[in-house]
Amino acid sequence: MKKKITIIGAAVVFFLGAFYADAQEIILIKNGTIVPVVGKVITNGSLLIKDGIIAKIGTSFKAPKEAKIIDAKGMYIYPGMIGPLTAVGVTGYPGAGSDTDEIGVSTPHMDSYDAVNPEDECIEVTRIDGVTTVLTVSGTRSAINGKAVALNLAGNLAEDMVIKRDVVQIFNTGARARNGYPSTLSGVNSLIKDKLNQAKLYAEKKKKKAESPKDFKCDLEMEALTQVLSRKVPALFITSDEVTIRNALHIIEEYNLKGIIFATIGILKFAEKLAAKNIPVIWAGTTTMPQRWEAVDKYYHTAAVLAKKGVLFAFNESGRPGSRNVRRQPVPASLSVAYGLSEEEAIKALTINPAKMLGIDNQVGSLEKGKTANVVICTKSLVQLSSKIHTVIINGKIIPKTSVQTRLRDKFKKIVQERKK
Amino acid sequence: MRRKILYLLTVLILITVSAGAQDLALKGGTILTVTKGTIENGTVLIQDGKIIAVGKDINIPSGIKVIDVTGKYVMPGLIDSHTHIAFDMGDGNEVSSPVTPQIWMKEVLDSSHDTIRTTLAGGVTTVKTMHGSANVIGGVNVTIKLKYNHPVEEMMVKGVRQQLKMALGENPKRLYGSKGRMPSTRMGNAYVARKAFIEAQEYKAKWDKYEKEKAAGKRDIKPPEKDLKMETLRMVLEKDMTIDCHTYRADEIVWLLKFCQEFDIVLKQISHCVDGYKVADLMAEAGVSFGGWVDWWGMKEEMYDGCPYGFKIMHDAGVNIVINSDSANEGRFLYLNAAKMLKYNDLPETEALKMITINAARSLEMEERIGSIEVGKDGDIAVFDKYPLDSTTKVLKTIIEGVIYYDYAESSVTVKGSSR
Numbered sequence: 001m002k003k004k005i006t007i008i009g010a011a012v013v014f015f016l017g018a019f020y021a022d023a024q025e026i027i028l029i030k031n032g033t034i035v036p037v038v039g040k041v042i043t044n045g046s047l048l049i050k051d052g053i054i055a056k057i058g059t060s061f062k063a064p065k066e067a068k069i070i071d072a073k074g075m076y077i078y079p080g081m082i083g084p085l086t087a088v089g090v091t092g093y094p095g096a097g098s099d100t101d102e103i104g105v106s107t108p109h110m111d112s113y114d115a116v117n118p119e120d121e122c123i124e125v126t127r128i129d130g131v132t133t134v135l136t137v138s139g140t141r142s143a144i145n146g147k148a149v150a151l152n153l154a155g156n157l158a159e160d161m162v163i164k165r166d167v168v169q170i171f172n173t174g175a176r177a178r179n180g181y182p183s184t185l186s187g188v189n190s191l192i193k194d195k196l197n198q199a200k201l202y203a204e205k206k207k208k209k210a211e212s213p214k215d216f217k218c219d220l221e222m223e224a225l226t227q228v229l230s231r232k233v234p235a236l237f238i239t240s241d242e243v244t245i246r247n248a249l250h251i252i253e254e255y256n257l258k259g260i261i262f263a264t265i266g267i268l269k270f271a272e273k274l275a276a277k278n279i280p281v282i283w284a285g286t287t288t289m290p291q292r293w294e295a296v297d298k299y300y301h302t303a304a305v306l307a308k309k310g311v312l313f314a315f316n317e318s319g320r321p322g323s324r325n326v327r328r329q330p331v332p333a334s335l336s337v338a339y340g341l342s343e344e345e346a347i348k349a350l351t352i353n354p355a356k357m358l359g360i361d362n363q364v365g366s367l368e369k370g371k372t373a374n375v376v377i378c379t380k381s382l383v384q385l386s387s388k389i390h391t392v393i394i395n396g397k398i399i400p401k402t403s404v405q406t407r408l409r410d411k412f413k414k415i416v417q418e419r420k421k
Numbered sequence: 422m423r424r425k426i427l428y429l430l431t432v433l434i435l436i437t438v439s440a441g442a443q444d445l446a447l448k449g450g451t452i453l454t455v456t457k458g459t460i461e462n463g464t465v466l467i468q469d470g471k472i473i474a475v476g477k478d479i480n481i482p483s484g485i486k487v488i489d490v491t492g493k494y495v496m497p498g499l500i501d502s503h504t505h506i507a508f509d510m511g512d513g514n515e516v517s518s519p520v521t522p523q524i525w526m527k528e529v530l531d532s533s534h535d536t537i538r539t540t541l542a543g544g545v546t547t548v549k550t551m552h553g554s555a556n557v558i559g560g561v562n563v564t565i566k567l568k569y570n571h572p573v574e575e576m577m578v579k580g581v582r583q584q585l586k587m588a589l590g591e592n593p594k595r596l597y598g599s600k601g602r603m604p605s606t607r608m609g610n611a612y613v614a615r616k617a618f619i620e621a622q623e624y625k626a627k628w629d630k631y632e633k634e635k636a637a638g639k640r641d642i643k644p645p646e647k648d649l650k651m652e653t654l655r656m657v658l659e660k661d662m663t664i665d666c667h668t669y670r671a672d673e674i675v676w677l678l679k680f681c682q683e684f685d686i687v688l689k690q691i692s693h694c695v696d697g698y699k700v701a702d703l704m705a706e707a708g709v710s711f712g713g714w715v716d717w718w719g720m721k722e723e724m725y726d727g728c729p730y731g732f733k734i735m736h737d738a739g740v741n742i743v744i745n746s747d748s749a750n751e752g753r754f755l756y757l758n759a760a761k762m763l764k765y766n767d768l769p770e771t772e773a774l775k776m777i778t779i780n781a782a783r784s785l786e787m788e789e790r791i792g793s794i795e796v797g798k799d800g801d802i803a804v805f806d807k808y809p810l811d812s813t814t815k816v817l818k819t820i821i822e823g824v825i826y827y828d829y830a831e832s833s834v835t836v837k838g839s840s841r
Contacts, residue, residue, distance in 0.1 A: 093725070122719070289750055292535040295834040296542040296827075297815075304835070324719035334757065334812035339835045343813070385812040386763040405718070409730035412699045416734055420702045 025396060026050050028063035032072025032377065036367035037079055037352045047077060049373040052396030057367060068398075072377050075390055078347065079367050080132025080374035081382070083326040084282045084314045084354040085236075085262060088126055088134045089116040089151060089161075091324060101139035102146065105177055106195050108224035110146030112138035113165050116158040122324050124403035127153040129327035130382070132374040132394045133163065133364050135354075137170055140238045140320070143177075143188045144195055145170040147224065147233070150360050152374065154394040163360050163372075168260060169228045173247040174240035189247045196255050199225035234258040234359070236282070242266035252279065260357050264288050264319040268305055275310040280357035283349070284316035286332035297339050303332070303349065304340030314354035315346075333383045346383050372396075443470035443823035446481045447802065449491035453809070455771065455778050456793035465495055467800030470822030475794055490804055493817060496774065497793050498546025498801035499755045500781035503665065503692045503712045503745035506536035506752060507550050507565060507576075514555035519593050519604055520617045522585060522653035524560030526551055530573045536749040537569045541827035543753035544803030544816040547578070547782075547791055554588035554667045555596050557604060557613045561585055561653060562665060564785055566801070566821050581786050584689055585657055587614065588667040589677065590723050611676065618684045621654030628655065663687040663786075665712070669723040671696035678707045690784045692745060695724050698731025701738035710741040710784035714751070715758045715765070729765040732776075736768055743781045760810045770810055 027049040034045035036057065048056040048063070063069060090099045090112055099115035116136060126134070132153055138146030148168050155161035175188055182188045202222035209216045227233040235257040237248035245266055252259035261267070261274065264285035274281060283306060288299045295301075306313045315336075317328040333346040355365025363372045373396040380387035392399040445467045452460040452475065464479040465472060474480075481487060505513065508529040515521045530550075540548065551562040562584045565576040589610050598605030604613050627645040634642050656662040664686060666677055674691060681688040690710040691697065695718065697704060697711045704711060718727030735742055744759060746752035759773040782792025791799050800823040807814035819827035830836055 091719075093719075125718075287750060287754075289539060292538075295832055295837075296539055297829075297833050297835050300815075301833075301835045325716060328716065330812075331754075331757065337813040338815040339833075383813060385757055385760040386810060388764055405728045405730060408726055408728045409698075409734070412701075412731075413734050415699070416701050416738055420738070 025052075026064055026067040027070060027373075027393065027396070027398065028067040029070045029072050029077055029375065029377065029391075030060070030063075032075045032077045034077045034367060035347060035382075037348060038366040038368055045077070047367065047375065049375070049393065049396045052373055054367060054369055054371050054373050054375075057369060070377065070391060072390070075377050075379055076381060076387075077367070078130070078376045078378070078382050079351045079365055079371075080376050080392070080394065081130050081329050081350045082314070082354040082358075082365060083126070083131050083134040083316070083329060084358065085140075085284070085316050086134040086136055086323070086326045088122050088153070088326055089118070089120045089136045089158075090138070091120065091122060093121060100137065101141045105142050105175075105182065105191060106144040106221060107139065107142055107146050108144050108169055108195075108228075109220040110138040111149070111165070112136045112146060113149040113158065113162070116149065116151065116161065118155055118158055118161060121404040122326075123153050125324070125405060126326045127392055127394065127399055128389060128401050128403055128406075130376040130378065130389050130392060131326050131329055132376065132392065133355075133360070134326060135167060135358055140170055140172055141175055143172055143175045143182060143191045144225075145172060145238075148236070150358055152364070152372070152394050154397065154399060163363055164358075166227065166233050167358050167360070168234045168236040169224060170236050170238065171248070171251075172238040173251070174238065174244040185243060185247065189251070192251055193254075195221075195225060196229065196251070198222060199229055202226060203229065228257060229255060231256070231258045234260050234357075236260040236262060238262045239266075240264065242269060245270055249273065249279070253277075262316070268302060271306060271309040271311055278312070280312040280314070280353070281306065282316050282354070282357070283313045283332070284319050286315070286335050288319065300335045300339035303336035303346070307341055307345045312353055312357060313349055314357060315349045330383055330385055330387075334385055337383050343381065343383055347381075350382060441469060441823075443800070444468050444485045445800065445820065445823045445825075446479075446485050446487045447490050447495050447804065448481070448487055449489055450493045450495040450804065451808075452794055453494060453496040453774060454794040455497055455774050456795060462491075463495075465794060465800075465802065467802075467820075467823040470800050470824075472794060472796055472798050472800050475796060488804075488818070490817075494805040494808055494814075495794070496544075496803050496805065496809055497778045497791065497798075498803050498819065498821065499544045499777045500785070500792060501540075501545055501548040501746050501752050501755060501777075502690060502710070502743050502781040502784045503747055504540075504548045504550050504749070504752050505553065505747065506540055506548060506749045507531060507534045507567075509534070510553075512552070514553040515560065516555050516596060519556045519597055519602075519613050520558045520650065521556050521560055522558050522617075522657075523649035524552065526560060526563040527573075527577060530563060530565065530576065532568065532573050532576055533570050536752075537567050538827075539749065540752045541567050541569060541819045542816060542829075542832075543755060544805065544809075544819050545752060545755060546801040546803070546819060546821045546826075547785070547787070548752070549584065549665070549785055551586050551665070554586075554592040557588060557593045557610050558617050558654075559586040559588060561662070564787070567819075567826060568821055568824075569826050578785075578787070582661060582663050582687075584663050584665045584785075585653060586665055586667070587677075589614075589673045590667070590669050591721060592667070607673065611680075614680065617650075617654060618658070618686075621651050621658055622684070624648065624651040625655045625658050657686050658684065660687055663689040665690040665692055667692045669693055669695045670726075671699040674700050675703060678703060678709070681707075689786070690743070693724075693747065695727035697740070698728060698734040699726070701731075701735040701740050704735070705739040708741075710743050710780065711735055712743045712745040712781075712784060714747065715744060715762045729762070732762050733766040733768055736766070736772060741780050741783050742772075742776050743784050744776045745781075756805075756809045756814070756816075757812050760812045763810065773810060
């Protein structure tokens with residue numbers, strides 16, 4: 001009996017200890033060039049992380065005794081990058097089946113959170129290259145798609161990863177249906193408006209539910225859209241050209257939505273308007289192929305123009321979501337800097353700008369006291385594609401530098417060497 | 422007076438004669454020769470389209486066009502040994518049969534195709550362009566210099582073996598399987614390839630016999646019937662043509678190496694080759710080049726093991742590594758991909774530069790002509806505003822055989838102001 005108690009006691013102490021150590025993890029990064037994004041660059045800076053939060057940031061201060069020290073001499077310290085339109089967590093490994101793009105032209109009630117798989121190997125691959133936060137979407141190919149969830153790329157359960165749910169509702173003004181209505185752009189436009197009109201009526205009925213309960217029947221599709229109409233959830237419009245941008249802007253104005261535009265082509269014509277109306281842009285067109293009559297650097301230069309005109313924009317590496325290469329986020333930044341954008345603006349468009357437009361800038365997107373400790377330490381600037389990632393920290397924890405790809409590397413390096421002997 | 426005029430005229434004529442269209446001097450830049458180190462504040466002198474001098478104190482003959490590239494970087498024109506540009510992708514795949522070696526890409530080249538212009542802006546001067554990967558044995562690729570808007574004949578590189586494209590794995594399986602035809606499995610792919618080459622051996626034997634008898638003076642013999650499919654494969658069997666094969670998986674790579682041994686045919690490049698690192702030693706032993714991307718993965722099942730860290734394994738095993746684009750879009754970013762390769766692999770920077778120049782030239786069997794800045798080589802140059810592996814760099818000029826085909830200052834909205 002005594003023995004049993006001792007064992008239980010030891011176990012309790014062990015678990016408490018483990019819990020305590022976990023909660024109190026303290027990390028001090030020192031001697032590096034800190035690029036906080038919000039605020040000035042700090043050379044020879046130090047950054048203290050405690051309880052998953054950035055506790056202190058400055059030039060030099062003493063570390064608590066128990067702190068783990070990371071010497072970042074000669075290196076750069078950035079907030080983790082943000083992928084503003086991805087399918088990380090829902091694309092799955094081959095054969096697992098894809099969980100994006102539910103069937104139907106209007107599926108606003110689909111929620112990507114319901115399909116997030118924390119074991120998706122894409123998570124590890126993405127985060128060890130410095131992308132610590134993503135917006136994971138449920139689809140983009142229908143006129144009205146589902147909700148999106150903002151995730152930190154660390155956690156054993158989906159709920160551990162969540163920064164915010166219902167971050168945006170996704171529309172696509174270019175989503176002509178292959179079979180049936182809406183098979184034209186005007187059709188797509190009408191469908192979206194019809195649905196928003198219905199949602200308005202639905203909201204009114206819901207208000208009067210107490211007086212006339214017979215008139216009201218819960219409808220999840222309408223529930224989702226009322227959140228957009230009340231501006232509680234921003235409406236993110238996927239566009240594919242000038243016409244689809246224009247249609248999106250009309251809908252945003254007519255229904256007074258909190259709009260965000262995802263664009264690959266044709267955005268510059270609207271730059272002044274977007275700036276004036278504070279409509280942010282997810283700019284995914286840096287590597288768009290120019291038309292024959294367009295200058296070869298038109299799309300490389302677009303970000304510089306957006307910045308100059310005062311449009312809040314974020315980079316997206318791919319023209320479509322579902323890419324497994326969200327780690328390529330720095331590519332459009334590099335190209336845009338080569339063709340006229342300042343490096344400072346480019347870094348913002350990888351970090352704080354997407355955080356702002358997704359409404360998660362209170363937690364991520366910059367290195368500021370009190371924010372979630374999502375930190376990347378690398379050998380060169382974030383816009384340098386040869387910059388090696390030294391350390392990634394998410395939620396204040398150092399992320400192991402392993403992924404399916406490092407495991408393959410280690411396995412086959414050995415096999416090849418042994419076979420050669 | 423008259424004499425003076427005559428003298429002036431003579432001088433003028435001499436200048437125009439000596440300063441040919443393919444003469445050019447690039448002066449004052451940092452020259453990355455790729456094979457022979459870096460020269461600061463150097464000069465590259467091109468005459469008649471060939472590099473005739475490289476170094477610090479080069480005497481530039483009077484009358485030659487001089488471009489001051491002080492502070493800029495001069496490197497050999499980039500080379501892409503696997504892409505799909507300079508033709509309409511409507512002609513991308515001859516999907517009527519899994520064996521179509523009678524198809525030649527040179528028949529569909531379009532020298533004014535816009536993909537040439539956009540690729541030039543990435544500093545690329547030579548590419549091997551080809552159709553898609555629908556067929557196990559596809560058609561014949563064509564290696565071209567990107568002489569935009571010039572006659573197609575002038576673009577095509579002469580005097581090198583062309584390459585036949587093969588494709589294994591899911592693409593031919595998917596296409597023909599969906600039509601209810603063979604091949605719909607990897608076994609089917611293997612059979613289709615083997616059957617074609619056995620037929621080609623028989624065809625070759627017939628022709629060999631005929632030609633031998635004819636040479637011996639035998640009369641009353643009829644030549645065998647000509648078959649354009651078999652003619653191409655006969656060229657491969659005679660080693661007058663080599664092979665570039667599209668494959669992803671390691672097991673298929675091993676199969677392919679054995680297949681080429683079996684038929685005694687020359688495999689120059691394995692393209693895409695995402696699993697190449699797994700069998701790097703075997704590829705090195707076979708002397709076949711890796712041609713692929715740096716960080717693509719997971720786009721389909723057979724691509725799942727793509728690994729950007731594999732370059733070091735391949736390099737250490739002695740594989741000739743080439744970074745390819747496989748597309749008009751990516752073809753503009755070879756230098757960015759070279760930089761990216763360094764992120765994942767502890768390799769010297771020169772190795773990264775080689776992967777987009779001399780290694781590619783080697784895969785095309787053109788290493789004596791292009792891929793580095795050396796005397797005697799073609800005057801194919803890319804001028805960058807910053808170090809080419811600094812990913813905020815850009816291409817200022819792309820020069821082929823002494824002629825400027827891309828000039829940033831003249832065609833840029835960044836320079837000229839924004840347009841909508």
